[in-house]
Amino acid sequence: MKDPFDRLAAVWDELVTTARRTVTDGLVVGTSGNVSVRVRDLVLVTPSGVRYDRLGPSDTTGVDLDGNQIIGRLRPTSELPLHLAVYRSTSATAVVHTHAPHATAVSTLVPELPPVHYMTAALGGPVRVAPYALYGSDELAANMLGALRDRTACLLQNHGTLAYGDSLDQALDRTAQLEWMCRVWLTAASVPGHSPSLLSPGQLDAAATRLRGYGQTGDGLV
């Protein structure tokens, strides 16, 4: 069996890689996002205000599900309440929060991202916008949980995105899909004299059914 410290080091390494990818993929500028991963009752999370390209093994930061610091000396991200609320309420093992530009723009315009694409179904249905509250607040965490009901991602009004998953890769991929759909809607909605066609609940249900079989039947994302 693998040494638990080795396992933790490997998970931290994966978290840092994911955090760096949010920057290189254009989802985060500077340190304006944060990433976490759950290992049993421990949550490893990016520390506050440290550039991801400077994070190393000695910066490992971990808290329990109540937010008490268990590992490290760096202060955990100020958005820790968002991450902990997700872990307490879902079976998620990874959470990604960003200020991705198109998603943040959409969060200022509508209470729900109009379903312009069938990948809406991959996030559980039309993506809601959680009403604005101060960053780092319990109020924002509560608003976010409301918006996440039956969804794996949401927008935070005038703020950004939150997505979770069974792995860091999945949470990051959902964030990227959400940002991409926001970009598509903004692009289509900005053409004068036209408004985007939207998918019906029935069309989204059919897409959800097919997506569930993706990777097993050879059918799926085309």
Ligand SMILES: [Zn+2]
């Ligand atoms: Zn934020």
